[in-house]
Amino acid sequence: MSDTLVDSTEIDSSKRTWLIASSCAGAVGVAAVAVPFVSSLNPSEKAKAAGAAVEADISALKPGQKMTVEWRGKPVWIVRRTPEQLAALKALDPQLADPQSQRKPSELTPEYARNEYRSIKPEFFVAVGICTHLGCSPSEKFQTGAQASLPDDWAGGFLCPCHGSTFDMAGRVFKNKPAPDNLEVPPYMYLSDAKLLIGSDKKA
Numbered sequence: 001m002s003d004t005l006v007d008s009t010e011i012d013s014s015k016r017t018w019l020i021a022s023s024c025a026g027a028v029g030v031a032a033v034a035v036p037f038v039s040s041l042n043p044s045e046k047a048k049a050a051g052a053a054v055e056a057d058i059s060a061l062k063p064g065q066k067m068t069v070e071w072r073g074k075p076v077w078i079v080r081r082t083p084e085q086l087a088a089l090k091a092l093d094p095q096l097a098d099p100q101s102q103r104k105p106s107e108l109t110p111e112y113a114r115n116e117y118r119s120i121k122p123e124f125f126v127a128v129g130i131c132t133h134l135g136c137s138p139s140e141k142f143q144t145g146a147q148a149s150l151p152d153d154w155a156g157g158f159l160c161p162c163h164g165s166t167f168d169m170a171g172r173v174f175k176n177k178p179a180p181d182n183l184e185v186p187p188y189m190y191l192s193d194a195k196l197l198i199g200s201d202k203k204a
Contacts, residue, residue, distance in 0.1 A: 053199030055191065058124065066140055068129065071198045075129040075137060076186055078196065085142075085169045086122055088155040096172045103181055108132075110201060113185045118170040126188050126196065127171040133179040136162040142169075158183075 056069045056078055063082045068075050093099040101109040101118060112120050119125050131138050138158040146152040149159060150166065157168040163178040171183030187201040 053197050056196045056198055057194060058196055059194035061124075063123075064142060066142075069198060071128075071186060076198050077125070077127050077129045079125040079127075079169070081117075081123055081125055081169055085156055086117065089116055089168060089170055092155060092168050092172075095174055096168065097175045097177070097180075098182055099172060101172070101182055108181055108184045110185060110187055112201070116170075118172070118182070118185055120188075120190065124196075125170060126185060126198070128184040128186055130184070131160040131162070131165055131179050132173070132181040132183065133160065133163055133165055133177075136160050138165070138167060138183075 054069055054071050056067070056076075058067070058078055058080070061067055061078065061080045063080050064085075066077055066079045068077055070076070101114050105111075105114060109118060116122075117125065118127075129137055138160040141147065141150060141154070141159045142156045144154055144156050147154060149161075149164060155168065157166060158171070159166050160179065165177040165179035166174045167179075167183055168174070171185070173179045173182050186198055188196055188198045189201045191197050
């Protein structure tokens with residue numbers, strides 16, 4: 001009976017290949033388990049649509065600028081108003097349909113926003129960017145003065161291009177316009193000076 005000699009390098013090579021294959025299979029298995037776990041920590045699209053709160057970083061927002069975030073499938077505006085825009089608000093009361101936000105207060109204006117500025121902090125205005133007439137999205141018209149579709153004494157605000165409803169810098173609708181109510185102020189709170197939480201106001 002003859003003995004068959006096997007080169008030790010072939011054995012080492014075979015072991016090495018087997019070990020690499022086993023390690024790869026194990027890594028794939030771990031990754032397959034880890035990915036669903038990490039994903040489960042983030043709000044799903046369904047949860048967002050159902051009303052999950054969303055964070056907004058306002059640290060880079062400059063006076064006179066607006067940013068938009070999505071909450072419940074709606075655009076939510078965050079406007080950093082200038083001192084001049086804030087000063088103009090009170091003088092507009094006689095021209096507004098609901099200057100004190102008394103119509104539908106529980107639906108459209110949280111208690112902490114039922115003030116002259118319709119906000120927690122005067123500088124930052126938060127509102128759902130949907131016209132209360134037929135659900136169109138108004139355009140920002142922050143520039144003051146005479147402009148197309150706006151009065152000569154325009155003090156800045158928003159214009160709904162669909163049917164001509166106008167809103168001031170606090171989202172209050174002007175008199176004799178198709179929109180019946182002021183823009184909605186969603187529930188919100190400050191997490192810090194630089195971050196807002198839209199959709200929750202437990203600490204507001």
